[in-house]
Amino acid sequence: MxxxxxxxxxxxxxxxxxxxxxxxxxxxxxxxxxxxxxxxxxxxxxxxxxxxxxxxxxxxxCAPQCPLYGICGGCNLMHLKHSAQKELKKKIFLDTLQKFQLLDKGSSFQMEKTVSGTEFGYRSRVRFEVQGTDVGFFQSGTHDFVPTAQCPVLDPSISRLLSQGDLIGSASQGKVSVCLGDAGPIIGKRQGELTVKGHRFPMSNDVFFQSNVSLLPEMIDCICTNVVGTNVMDLYSGIGTFSAFLEDEHDVIAVEKDPNCLKQARKHLHSTQLFTDSVENFKFSNWADTVIVDPPRVGLDRKVPFLLGRLKPSRIIYTSCDSVTFARDATMLKKQGYALKSSRIFDFYPQTSHMESVNILERRTGK
Structure with a gap:
């Protein structure tokens, strides 16, 4: 048809x-x-x-720059010019905010300029599937294996590994993860370091870290410049990516439920108070001027907006990888007295429909 x-x-x-x-x-x-x-x-x-x-x-x-496009499940927008991809993501994001009635008439909301970088060779973390002597990915929505000789969105040093036997020897249960380190790719269970904005982070494949490190400094700057006050809470803190650049000038509390992440955080953070707990079960006995939340794709647990409403920070900085769950959570925070003031899209994943955003919510006067 x-x-x-x-x-x-x-x-x-x-x-x-x-x-x-x-x-x-x-x-x-x-x-x-x-x-x-x-x-x-x-x-x-x-x-x-x-x-x-x-x-x-x-x-x-445009013509896709990958022979496996449409077969491999990794990219879904490679047939669209990159400039148009950025406009599309902005439209989808704003349409979602509008659908959830977050853009009130007469509001002072500002959509900031999208931050973007290179179209290819940007991805610094990946998990490969391994079958026999072949390395590749699963087809989208299936477990159909697609052998892969090269991947144009991967950092070149990682993509080159696809033609080498090192990946096969490091596989566990048919999978092998790779992330970028200062000394080159870190394969499987190996450990390393990655320097971002002059700060050395311990790096491994068993913890979360952003997978576009070339744009990460701009995201860090966006978050740090929007922090107000002295007391900061970093929720869903991971290995402390944001805390690392805040702890010298702020009193920081970081909450993360993954003990592996906090084990790595303790290696490089000095004054940040670290708590191993889920955000929804954390006892919020302290107050904060600014709260940073960086939840997984599913967004905040439904308890968290109410907990933040009781904590009453002046500002909430919400880093999101899913516009729908962010809009849902922002609607709940709106009921707790917060207004969405600005959003900025970070085009971390060109050739795909995925995007990151940094969103600033401020407590309304008298709330």
Whole structure:
């Protein structure tokens, strides 16, 4: 069947409608295009499919720079020019805020300029699948193995490992993780260090760390310059990426439930108070001027907005990797007396629909 694509939505899918009005989500399609669609799944309210032929092409379409694009599950926007990718992400983000009624009429909300870098060779962390003597990835939404000889979004020093046997020998249960270190790629269970903005972080594959280190300094600067007051709480703190640049001038409390992360944090933090606990169960006996939250993709536990409402920090800095869960949480924080003042997108993952954002929420006067 042929479908006219109206817009791109979450996950980079094109949205169109059948003649009877039923919604169709199409991968590999762009706004304005007329595409032939192969149906992948038919549900009561919608259909999912993929574009198998472009009948009328968008001027923003480009040739993918990877022979496995559309097969490997890693990228979903490589057929869209990078400049258009950035505009798309901004539109999706703002549409989501609007849907959750976070952009009140007459509000002083400001959408800051998107921070972006190189289109390729940016990714500094990855987990490979290993089958026999082959290394690669799973196809999107499946466990179908795709052998991979090179990956254009990986840091070149990591991509080169795909043709070397070192990865296969380091695999455990059919997987091997690699992250970038100062001395080169850190493979499997090995340890190393990574210097960011002059600070040396202990680095390993068993803890979370941002996977675009070239743009990380700008995110750190954005967060640190928006901190107000003396007392700071760093929630979902990981290995203390933000605390490292705040503890010299602020009294910092960091809360992280992963003991491996806090083990690494203790190696490089000096005055930050570290607590091993989930944020929702942490006893908030201290007050804070600024609270930083950097939750996983699922967002805040539903208890956390109420806990922050009782803590009453002047400012909340919310770092998000999912615009929908952020908007949901910001709506809950709005009920606790906070207004969204500004947002900035960090295009950490070109060629994909994923994005990071730093969002500033301030406590309304009298709340």
């Amino acid at each position: 042929n479908i006219r694509i109206e817009e791109l939505v979450q996950k980079g899918q094109g949205l169109g409608h059948m003649e009877d009005g039923k919604v169709v989500f199409v991968s590999g399609a762009l706004p304005g295009e007329l595409v032939e669609v192969q149906i992948m799944q038919s549900k009561k309210d919608y259909i999912t499919g993929k574009a198998i032929s472009i009948i009328e092409s968008s001027p923003d379409r």
